[in-house]
Amino acid sequence: MSKPSIQPAKWQPPTPVAKPPAHNLPQLNILPVPGAGPEDALFVDDAIYTGLEDGRIVKVSFDGWQIEVVADTGGRPLGLEQHPDGILICDAEQGLLLLGPEGLTTLVAKGEHGLRVCNNAAVAADGTVYFTDSSQRFDLEHWTADIIEHSGTGRLLRRDPDGAVEVLVEGLQFANGVALTEDFLAVAQTGLYCVDRVWLKDGTHEPWITNLPAFPDNISEGDDGLVWVTMASARKPALDKTAGQPFLRKVIWALPEALHPKPDNLVWVRAYDPEGNVVHEFCGEHEQFYMCTGVRARGGKVAMGSLNTTALAWFEI
Numbered sequence: 001m002s003k004p005s006i007q008p009a010k011w012q013p014p015t016p017v018a019k020p021p022a023h024n025l026p027q028l029n030i031l032p033v034p035g036a037g038p039e040d041a042l043f044v045d046d047a048i049y050t051g052l053e054d055g056r057i058v059k060v061s062f063d064g065w066q067i068e069v070v071a072d073t074g075g076r077p078l079g080l081e082q083h084p085d086g087i088l089i090c091d092a093e094q095g096l097l098l099l100g101p102e103g104l105t106t107l108v109a110k111g112e113h114g115l116r117v118c119n120n121a122a123v124a125a126d127g128t129v130y131f132t133d134s135s136q137r138f139d140l141e142h143w144t145a146d147i148i149e150h151s152g153t154g155r156l157l158r159r160d161p162d163g164a165v166e167v168l169v170e171g172l173q174f175a176n177g178v179a180l181t182e183d184f185l186a187v188a189q190t191g192l193y194c195v196d197r198v199w200l201k202d203g204t205h206e207p208w209i210t211n212l213p214a215f216p217d218n219i220s221e222g223d224d225g226l227v228w229v230t231m232a233s234a235r236k237p238a239l240d241k242t243a244g245q246p247f248l249r250k251v252i253w254a255l256p257e258a259l260h261p262k263p264d265n266l267v268w269v270r271a272y273d274p275e276g277n278v279v280h281e282f283c284g285e286h287e288q289f290y291m292c293t294g295v296r297a298r299g300g301k302v303a304m305g306s307l308n309t310t311a312l313a314w315f316e317i
Contacts, residue, residue, distance in 0.1 A: 004142055006149040006253050008246035013235075014193065014211040020234055025267055025284025026315040031064040032288075038312050040120075040218055040294030041303040042080040042087070048303050048312055049087060050294070051077025057089065057099065060312060071099050076140060079120035079177070079218055079294070084127045090118040092140035096131055096159065113157065113165045117143070120188075120218050122180035127161040130168070130185055132175035144260065146174050147191045147215075148239070148253050156187050156198065168198060169205050177219030179227045181274060184208075186227050188216040195219065195229060195272075209276050214268060218305075222297030226271040226279055230292045230304070233263035263308065265290040271297065280317065289313040 035052035042049040047059045049070070057071040057080075075093030082088070086100035088107075096108040096118050107129070108115055114133070117140050121131035135146040136153035146153075154175030156168045169175075173191030180186075184197040186208060195216055197208040214231035222228050238261050242248040252260065269292055271280035282302075292313075294305030303314040 003253070004138060004145060006145050006250060007151065008148060008249040008253075009150045009152070010244050010246060011150050013240045013243050016213055016235055016240075017211055018213040020213065020264075020266060020268060021281055021283050023284040025282050025286070026317070028267070028286055028289060028313045028315050029062070029064075030286075030288045031060050031062075031312040031314070033058055033060060033310060033312060034067060034069075036310050037307050038294075038305045038309070039078050039307045040080045041296050041305040041312055041314075042082065043296055043298045043301075043303060044082065044087070048296075048314070049080055050305050050312055051080060051089065051091075057087070062314070071104055073097060073104065078118070078140075079131075081121050081123045081129075083123050083129070084125070088121055088123055088129060090121050090131060092117050092119065094118075096121070096129065107163075108157075108159060108165060113167070114155075115157075119175065120177045122178040122185065122221075124180060129159040130178050130180060131157055131159065132172075132178055132187060133157060134174050134176060134190075143174070145253060148249050150191055150243070152191075154189070154191075156185070168203065169196075172196075176217055177230070179219045179221045181221055181225075181227065183274070186219055186221075188219050188229065190215050190217060190232075193235060195227075209272060217293040217307075218295060220296050222271065222302075223299065224271070224297055226273060226297065228269060228271045228295045228297050228302070230295045231266075231268035231270060231283075232291055232293050232307075234266065234268075236261040263291045267292050267304070267313070269295050269302070269304065282315075286313070 037053035038050035154172030
C-alpha cells in the first residue's frame with residue numbers, strides 16, 4: 001500500500017532537559033499473550049485485560065497461566081477502561097465500543113463526529129466518557145506520518161451518558177492517553193512531548209507537564225492518586241533537528257520504513273502528583289518487553305502493555 005502524502009509544518013521543539021535515567025527497573029513478571037501488540041493493560045478483578053492487533057480482547061491471569069479471549073472487535077483495540085456497564089474499548093478501526101453482558105455495543109462509530117483514530121479514554125462514575133481522536137489526517141497504520149507532519153489535528157471529546165458527544169479540545173499533536181483526576185482531565189500530546197490538563201470546572205485547557213524527554217503514550221490515574229505516564233520512546237534528535245525544515249521531513253517520510261527512526265528498546269514509565277512533580281520513575285531494558293504504551297497502577301502493582309511486543313508485564317513497587 002502506498003504511503004499518504006504529508007505537508008510538514010514548521011515548529012520549534014523545546015530543548016531537551018533530561019535523558020533516560022539510570023536503569024532502576026524492578027524485576028518484571030512477563031505475561032506472554034497469544035498475539036501481537038497488547039497496547040494497553042487494564043486491571044479487572046484478579047486479571048489483566050488487553051487488546052491485540054488482530055482485534056481480540058484477552059484476559060490474562062497474573063501468573064500468566066490462564067488466558068481467555070473475551071471478545072473480538074474486528075478492528076484494532078487500543079485503550080481499555082472500566083465502565084459502569086462493562087469494559088470500554090477504544091478501537092482505531094471501529095470507534096468507541098462497550099463490552100457488556102450482552103456483548104459488544106458501538107457507542108461512537110468511526111466516522112461519527114469525525115472520529116478517525118479512537119485511541120484512549122477515561123470514564124467518570126456516571127458513565128461520562130472522555131476520549132481522544134489522535135488524528136484527522138491519518139489512520140493508525142500511518143501514525144508516524146502525523147508525528148512527522150506535526151499538523152496538530154488531534155482532539156479530546158466527551159460522550160455523555162445520554163449519547164451526546166462534544167469536542168472539548170482541538171489542535172492537539174497526536175492526542176493520546178487520557179486520565180481523569182478529581183479536578184481535571186490529563187491528555188497526552190505525543191507529538192509535542194507533553195501532557196496537558198483540562199479543568200473539569202470550567203473547561204480551561206493549559207499545559208501541565210511540558211518538555212518531556214520522550215514520546216508520551218497512554219496515561220492513567222492509579223489508585224495511589226498519581227497520574228502514570230508511559231514514555232514509549234526517548235525523543236529522536238533527527239526529528240527535533242528537522243522541525244524547522246519541512247522538506248527534510250518529507251524526505252524522512254519518503255524513506256523505506258526500515259530507515260525511519262526507531263523506538264528505543266526501553267521500558268520507561270513515570271508517575272506524577274497533581275502538581276506535576278515526578279513521584280516515581282522506572283526505566284530499564286528487558287529482552288521480552290519494551291516500548292511501553294499502556295500503564296496501570298493498583299494495589300502496589302504496575303501493569304504495562306506494549307504496541308511492539310507479544311507480552312504484557314507487571315512489577316511491584
